[in-house]
Amino acid sequence: MDLNPSDEQVQLVEAFEALYAKESPSERVRSAEATGFDADLWSTLIETGAVSMAADEAAGGWGATLLDLALVAEQHGRALGSAPIIDAQVAVRLLGRLDSGAAKDLLVGHLAGERLVSVALHPPIGGVLRMVPAGAVADSVIFFDVGELFAMDLGAERAQLRTTGAMPVADLPVAGATSLASGAVASEVFERARDEWMALTANALVGLANRALEIGVEYVKERHAFGTPIGSFQAVAHGLANARTSADGAMLLSREAAWAADEDPERFSELARLAFGFATEAAREASYASEHYHGGYGFMAEYDIQLYWRRAHAWPALMAEPDVIFASAERARLDRLKKGA
Amino acid sequence: MDFRLGESSEAFRAEAKAFLDEHFTEDVERMMHETGIHHSWDLHRALADQGLLAPSWPEEFGGQGKGHLEMIAFHEEFQRAGAPTYGQGTTAIVLGIILALGSDELKKMIIPPALRGEFIVSLGFTEPESGSDVAAAQTRAVRDGDEWVINGQKMFTTSAQDAKYVFMLTRTNPDAPKHRGLTTFLVPIDGGGVEVQPVQTISGERTNITFYSDVRIPDVMRIGEVDKGWDVMGLGLTLERSGAHDGHTIRLQRAMEAWATTPNEIDGTLPADDERTLAKLGRMAAEAEVTTLLARRSAWVADQGGRPGVEGSMAKLFSSEALLRQSRDFVNLMGPDGIRSFGDPTAPAKGEAEYALRFALGTTTYGGTSEIQRDIVARNGLGLPRAR
Numbered sequence: 044m045d046l047n048p049s050d051e052q053v054q055l056v057e058a059f060e061a062l063y064a065k066e067s068p069s070e071r072v073r074s075a076e077a078t079g080f081d082a083d084l085w086s087t088l089i090e091t092g093a094v095s096m097a098a099d100e101a102a103g104g105w106g107a108t109l110l111d112l113a114l115v116a117e118q119h120g121r122a123l124g125s126a127p128i129i130d131a132q133v134a135v136r137l138l139g140r141l142d143s144g145a146a147k148d149l150l151v152g153h154l155a156g157e158r159l160v161s162v163a164l165h166p167p168i169g170g171v172l173r174m175v176p177a178g179a180v181a182d183s184v185i186f187f188d189v190g191e192l193f194a195m196d197l198g199a200e201r202a203q204l205r206t207t208g209a210m211p212v213a214d215l216p217v218a219g220a221t222s223l224a225s226g227a228v229a230s231e232v233f234e235r236a237r238d239e240w241m242a243l244t245a246n247a248l249v250g251l252a253n254r255a256l257e258i259g260v261e262y263v264k265e266r267h268a269f270g271t272p273i274g275s276f277q278a279v280a281h282g283l284a285n286a287r288t289s290a291d292g293a294m295l296l297s298r299e300a301a302w303a304a305d306e307d308p309e310r311f312s313e314l315a316r317l318a319f320g321f322a323t324e325a326a327r328e329a330s331y332a333s334e335h336y337h338g339g340y341g342f343m344a345e346y347d348i349q350l351y352w353r354r355a356h357a358w359p360a361l362m363a364e365p366d367v368i369f370a371s372a373e374r375a376r377l378d379r380l381k382k383g384a
Numbered sequence: 385m386d387f388r389l390g391e392s393s394e395a396f397r398a399e400a401k402a403f404l405d406e407h408f409t410e411d412v413e414r415m416m417h418e419t420g421i422h423h424s425w426d427l428h429r430a431l432a433d434q435g436l437l438a439p440s441w442p443e444e445f446g447g448q449g450k451g452h453l454e455m456i457a458f459h460e461e462f463q464r465a466g467a468p469t470y471g472q473g474t475t476a477i478v479l480g481i482i483l484a485l486g487s488d489e490l491k492k493m494i495i496p497p498a499l500r501g502e503f504i505v506s507l508g509f510t511e512p513e514s515g516s517d518v519a520a521a522q523t524r525a526v527r528d529g530d531e532w533v534i535n536g537q538k539m540f541t542t543s544a545q546d547a548k549y550v551f552m553l554t555r556t557n558p559d560a561p562k563h564r565g566l567t568t569f570l571v572p573i574d575g576g577g578v579e580v581q582p583v584q585t586i587s588g589e590r591t592n593i594t595f596y597s598d599v600r601i602p603d604v605m606r607i608g609e610v611d612k613g614w615d616v617m618g619l620g621l622t623l624e625r626s627g628a629h630d631g632h633t634i635r636l637q638r639a640m641e642a643w644a645t646t647p648n649e650i651d652g653t654l655p656a657d658d659e660r661t662l663a664k665l666g667r668m669a670a671e672a673e674v675t676t677l678l679a680r681r682s683a684w685v686a687d688q689g690g691r692p693g694v695e696g697s698m699a700k701l702f703s704s705e706a707l708l709r710q711s712r713d714f715v716n717l718m719g720p721d722g723i724r725s726f727g728d729p730t731a732p733a734k735g736e737a738e739y740a741l742r743f744a745l746g747t748t749t750y751g752g753t754s755e756i757q758r759d760i761v762a763r764n765g766l767g768l769p770r771a772r
């Protein structure tokens with residue numbers, strides 16, 4: 044067992060930590076709230092290699108592991124980055140698994156930073172892909188419908204949705220889609236992309252929870268009531284201790300899930316879903332505790348903690364509520380156990 | 385990063401499994417539940433015969449030099465099997481203390497026979513008027529020449545009915561500040577003046593109240609310096625609190641997954657076909673994995689030469705509260721059948737959830753209550769001011 048990241052991973056984390064400190068301080072997060080997209084942050088991320096790192100070396104990428112991407116996602120979550128880094132990376136990995144010419148072309152444009160590709164997490168309903176991550180800023184979207192995987196180029200006309208958590212999501216009517224794959228390959232690749240999205244988002248939620256707790260802990264040490272720092276009241280301290288414990292658990296589980304992609308592949312689906320469900324609740328617990336122990340100030344738009352609370356609710360909601368995720372994790376788990384893996 | 389415990393841990397786990405297959409028989413299990421005594425002499429002596437009572441100790445002291453990551457694999461298997469562990473657990477804590485802080489004479493007298501499995505040792509910290517506030521102990525020890533005379537009462541002296549000694553926290557100086565007037569002793573139970581009175585509990589586990597009237601012991605039974613008992617307790621409590629309940633959660637999980645994937649006897653339906661049941665199983669899988677990871681992290685920190693104080697408290701807090709949540713969820717999910725007791729032949733899944741619910745309650749209390757663990761996480765982990 045070794046819970047320390049490698050030297051290369053430490054360097055990677057430090058590089059992204061510095062990038063986010065510079066390009067995603069809370070003023071920048073706030074100024075991008077209307078769209079959930081900060082174009083300058085996004086171009087810096089692309090220049091740094093945040094998208095191409097996800098591709099194999101053969102495809103011109105860095106060949107980063109899912110765990111490498113997870114450690115970057117954690118920094119992204121800490122900083123509440125207003126950029127679709129996870130969606131873009133998941134698209135890279137999905138396209139890398141397909142052989143068709145259309146998929147290869149999409150990948151080339153995506154890696155060159157010319158055409159941003161995103162992945163719809165759910166099949167269309169009534170001809171519309173609903174609440175597609177990065178749907179408001181992507182140039183193409185990949186989606187799954189009745190056994191087939193499609194790509195669709197997006198026009199300029201897209202309504203920016205207003206949501207709890209300031210994200211560039213959009214509802215996208217299906218029109219003029221090209222098939223990328225069908226049959227078992229299509230569904231496997233799509234399921235895999237969803238699992239990877241969950242594993243990475245879990246790690247982003249861990250980063251979010253960690254920073255939310257730091258903000259809360261700092262506040263309760265400073266703020267006084269009844270002549271003493273409020274952090275000395277057990278009701279406050281124990282709420283934070285529970286949240287810290289959940290966040291530690293979420294961190295271990297989310298890293299393990301990303302690690303399993305390469306090192307324990309039979310358990311990857313199950314762990315990705317468990318991590319996502321658990322990290323969702325841990326991030327909500329952490330941001331709620333920190334928000335609540337700010338008292339009335341936590342409710343004010345001016346205090347940063349509200350930014351965390353809103354995203355802890357919004358980001359994971361794009362996939363499904365925790366109970367639905369836990370049920371799907373258990374399905375994967377029982378399947379594995381039945382196979383005796 | 386590597387989330388595997390490692391080959392030597394898995395090899396030691398296999399040894400534990402083989403041991404349990406042979407020695408943790410249905411008879412041993414039945415006796416444990418019938419008597420509520422989570423100690424089996426047969427198992428204990430078999431452990432001693434294989435040098436498994438203190439495997440983490442250096443070979444020169446009768447151990448096998450096993451590391452923390454190997455030990456956790458071993459403990460996981462014992463808990464997953466539901467094997468009795470209290471006797472060897474408390475004894476190991478006290479032997480660890482004696483090895484670190486005991487006099488040479490005491491070491492010679494206690495350690496070799498204890499490792500041969502000849503006796504076990506109980507813990508005597510809690511009193512009628514003090515538990516969480518361990519240092520408020522009032523049991524008196526008064527010096528009389530080369531002897532000490534002990535008077536008082538201890539609560540929850542688990543395994544005392546089978547033990548040869550109680551490792552006891554006493555007050556030797558009532559005038560000194562609370563933490564500075566304490567001394568620890570190893571008190572023989574059968575040397576006269578000790579009365580052991582059984583106490584029954586919600587889970588059926590048996591514990592005891594022990595009474596001490598003019599118990600005379602020689603000074604050689606003292607551990608650590610006079611009035612410096614709190615330093616000794618520091619080590620004792622760390623050893624005790626590092627006990628997470630990861631294996632119990634896995635045991636419950638296995639029982640519930642088996643229940644959910646076996647057709648119901650009455651109408652042939654599969655519980656696992658129900659989304660609500662699946663969601664609860666998934667939630668339990670997440671908490672079981674987190675429980676395991678938190679406990680293994682503590683072991684890993686210790687393996688790296690660190691002191692897993694906050695990590696140990698998180699593991700203890702999370703594992704016991706998760707066991708309570710999960711068992712309650714499944715008892716609820718089973719509807720009226722959920723309350724058919726463990727041991728009743730009509731109980732679903734042999735009543736494992738019903739038993740776990742009652743058992744879990746104790747785990748949130750002994751070894752430092754959840755509130756005490758949260759205090760430690762808040763103060764030492766988050767740097768918050770002392771609670772009030």
Ligand SMILES: Cc1cc2nc3c(=O)[nH]c(=O)nc-3n(C[C@H](O)[C@H](O)[C@H](O)COP(=O)(O)OP(=O)(O)OC[C@H]3O[C@@H](n4cnc5c(N)ncnc54)[C@H](O)[C@@H]3O)c2cc1C
Pocket residue numbers: 277506507508509510513514515516517539540541542543585589591746749750751752753754755756
């Ligand atoms: C099955 C079982 C076996 C046990 N075995 C042993 C044993 O072998 N040897 C032994 O010495 N003891 C043993 N104990 C005792 C156990 O360690 C104590 O019960 C425990 O430490 C709590 O002490 P108490 O019961 O006096 O409760 P109290 O300390 O009176 O606590 C009562 C309640 O108040 C809360 N509380 C107390 N202080 C604080 C605080 N500062 N902040 C917030 N809340 C607080 C507690 O969390 C608890 O909920 C055992 C207990 C059980 C249930």
